[in-house]
Amino acid sequence: MHAPHRFSLRGKIKKIVAAWTVTALALAGVIMVSTDIAAPTYAQADTHNSDDGDFTLTKQASASTVPWGGGDITYTYTIVNNTYGKQYFREFSDDKCPNLQMVSGVESEWNGWLFRRINYIPARGTAVYTCTQRITQTTTNTVTLEMGDKYSWWTWEGLSTATATELVTRDAPPSGFTCDDIWYSSNHSATYPGAIGTIDTSTGNVSPVANIAQQTGYNNLRGSAAMAVDPNNPRYIYFSPRQYTSSEAAWVYRYDIQDDESTLLNPSDTYYSDISTVRLAADADGILWTVSSGGVLYRMDPSAAPTTWESRGTVGRSNSSSNMGSLGSGDIAFDGNGTLFIIGSTGSNGYLYSLSAEQLAAASTANPPTATYVGHMGSGQYNGIAFDNAGNAYASTSSQICSLDVSTGTTSFCKSI
Structure with missing residues (x-):
């Protein structure tokens, strides 16, 4: 059984939604989670x-x-x-x-x-x-x-x-949050802003819930290619906005589904910096992680004050002298054992890497981690990774979703999206 934050799928998926042209979706599944954490009922000895x-x-x-x-x-x-x-x-x-x-x-x-x-x-x-x-x-x-x-x-x-x-x-699953509920964030296009919403896994239909530009309050921050759902309280969705000119941001917003409003968590972080990212994931404790476009591993505790990205060192690659910054596109997701899987993509190929829970715990600027190369995913700019409730992995490109073997990195059984 896998916790909800370990079922996230983010990537560029072309769809027509009503009058909107959605050019990129960032998906995060909500599985086996509670909208509210009830006060504990103490057990009888x-x-x-x-x-x-x-x-x-x-x-x-x-x-x-x-x-x-x-x-x-x-x-x-x-x-x-x-x-x-x-x-x-x-x-x-x-x-x-x-x-x-x-x-x-x-x-x-x-x-x-x-x-x-x-x-x-x-x-x-x-x-x-x-x-x-x-x-x-x-x-x-x-x-x-x-x-x-x-x-x-x-x-x-x-x-x-x-x-x-x-x-x-x-506890029994709350109404409104089931294994079929997957949240997405979409990238902007030249005409339409991005959105946050849900996608029906049985039909592929998406239902926009919030306009990203309205949530950020900035018309030039109108899309997102990086998001994560809080595994302990899926009332909150985290997303990192993209500027209209396609530049990524270091900022992270927390969207409150219930109140339909977003809060900027880290205003002290420089908007344009190496922290800019298209990757975002939450671990079992609700800590946010990213591997930036520059290849640096960062973590953020959303409950801390002040909230800011903390560097854990530049992520090396076990099969290359270059770091993850040379593979700027991609995504990250945690599996049920706390292993962080990292997709690094060029314009035409995708590569899968991993960092163990022990590596993440020990990582620092003085002790930067080296990601283990898992394998070549095949041709295509892979930019989404997900684990379903059974632990099966999937990866997405701009036009297809494939089964992913995380032991070899190979993809198969691809279908158009």
Whole structure:
């Protein structure tokens, strides 16, 4: 299952919409997302005594539900030693949340039979652990704890076990936002301004919702070839406008679907700069990313103050001495594992690259990332990439949409648009 920000398709698609000639569309799908993030409903704790009553195990989730688009859940595990002796850990694991972190109440000592230190809870003591995971579907997970009185002569004594289970459910999809809802932004033409709207995936028909020039307040900022949907609150759509003369902008606007108004997020950024881009994507945390026309990786936290693009270094190419700036056209999109796929295009060919989640986390101006070359996509100026709900990838040119194999970069099963 893939989060909504990972299903975005942006590119130049020629269509006739009523009296408008739309020369470029930037699409961003809204899948499995909630228009409003409701206040959490706290889960009821699950408490069980061990087989012999020596300890009590309690597990509690920070919430009993997550939005349709998913969310982070923190589990808290509380263990009470009911005896007047030490209780030693033999096995402690959660079947869905493996990274258990000790918070308090645990001590350790050397055990000569095991030739290592062994953790224990002191007499009448209480230990606390936590574990956090992202939930994107209804999930039931169980923690299992086995403790003993001591270990000697290669044998555990007084072993007993307890388990505790928590259920976290995913909210139902809200009306108006389904797997068929895809938002687009269109580039301007010499006569008509660009628009923001939705596209019907079953028919290909588009429904304009907002005029970009009216949203920006500038008649010369009348189109956009870069946009992204907030995966945590799809009420907000981000877009970077293009000037009438086709120059890209460093500015990013947030369009509020509900209030039908847009806000410029980063007015302090120079309008014309290396940050200008035709690529935009949002990661699982709602952070915006771009690979600029100059090949530089930038990130922006829309909730920060002040909001501005922050450089993460010029993106190199594993198969070339040139950076991504030599492939100025294209698009970016995240897959379900947090990998950022980058399309770089010339006027006649498209090339697919990738940056892993680990590379993105470590990237900086002092440690610029190098994108891994995946493969040649074929002839055509590819400028859109998308992942559907099943994880299938697609790429678009000005006249067609193709299936994309992200392991090789090859395209197939192309159809006209």
